[in-house]
């Protein structure tokens with residue numbers, strides 16, 4: 001079905017002039033859209049899995065909506081002009097497409113198209129915002145306020161500023177993951193040049209009180225930057241309601257392509273930044289470099305779709321989240337939602353499992369593509385700094401799993417995830433208290449009536465995976 005759609009999209013977008021030489025291309029695009037045959041099982045990075053895992057990691061990235069791809073394709077193969085070429089049709093048509101996309105992005109956040117700068121993604125936007133503002137106003141302002149639970153690229157930009165002599169306050173968060181507004185107020189100084197607080201947290205999905213933070217910033221006349229990579233297209237975003245000066249956006253979190261983002265920069269009152277990239281002066285000198293027309297068109301199309309479908313998406317995702325949470329909780333006790341249950345984006349369900357052995361839970365869940373705050377999945381071998389900031393204890397942080405649900409997630413996928421999580425939760429729980437899983441397996445074989453088929457079936461494969469995984473990790 002998807003492949004037919006794509007093949008048709010490719011065909012439609014290719015002019016008859018170039019269809020013949022590129023005929024093989026439509027076949028390639030169709031093949032890419034169809035997952036490869038996985039019936040034989042997969043072995044990657046030392047881990048064997050019986051088939052392609054189901055994808056519940058929408059905060060890491062989302063698939064490109066086929067309608068977005070449809071919009072992008074002509075700008076790869078037929079309308080491929082440089083949008084900055086001023087002397088011919090190829091340039092003009094690309095430029096027009098970029099401007100349409102700029103308006104589509106602006107519309108979704110209630111901004112003017114003149115306030116949108118295209119970048120390579122939210123990481124770049126965050127770098128420009130945090131370092132760019134402070135560098136521009138460095139004679140007068142030396143202090144930044146942010147939170148302990150920001151994305152790494154904001155935290156790293158702040159650390160960089162500290163090395164240059166700036167001061168940074170990293171606000172703690174309450175156990176629900178939200179900042180304390182009084183604490184924000186009391187940390188403001190006469191030389192505070194920027195407040196940077198993300199809208200929706202990527203790990204736990206909590207939504208910060210944006211309007212209230214914006215009001216405080218207005219009162220003290222401090223620019224307010226927000227990383228809204230996880231908020232765009234998921235919750236209503238309004239730069240005026242929130243009193244935003246700068247906002248970071250990303251294409252690939254909202255069913256658009258990877259490698260493109262947009263930075264909102266307020267014009268009245270005007271916010272100024274020092275550019276991070278020097279060159280041809282594109283994007284009003286803020287971001288030199290040829291604007292990648294197909295990617296930008298994709299981001300614009302994704303925003304337009306989000307504008308139309310956000311309400312529907314939200315209902316769908318909420319329904320699936322409830323199905324997942326209720327399904328898991330009906331069979332497992334001690335399941336805790338990390339972060340506020342009231343102020344959160346429904347598509348991010350971050351759970352921890354009491355009485356469960358963390359490594360074993362994760363290693364047994366290889367058939368579901370999820371993220372985890374556990375130490376053994378992190379490059380630093382430290383549990384998630386976000387969960388630590390919430391005060392989640394080590395054991396619970398070790399068992400945390402982020403289920404990321406999206407527009408294309410199905411009920412069948414959720415049911416499968418529930419089944420696998422429950423089975424693995426039970427398996428990992430009974431293993432608790434034994435030195436190794438192998439010890440437990442031996443004991444199990446002697447008392448096979450106790451936990452039944454469920455465990456014996458999965459345990460052997462699970463042990464193999466974990467041993468292999470441990471070798472990769474250590």
Ligand SMILES: Cc1ncc(COP(=O)(O)O)c(C=O)c1O
Pocket residue numbers: 059060120121122123124151153198200201202227229230249250251252259260261
């Ligand atoms: C909150 C947040 N900020 C920034 C980023 C980085 O976005 P990009 O991949 O577009 O650079 C991400 C994605 O990982 C994110 O979730």
Ligand code: FES
Pocket residue numbers: 359363376377466469470473474
């Ligand atoms: S997988 Fe268990 S320590 Fe890495």
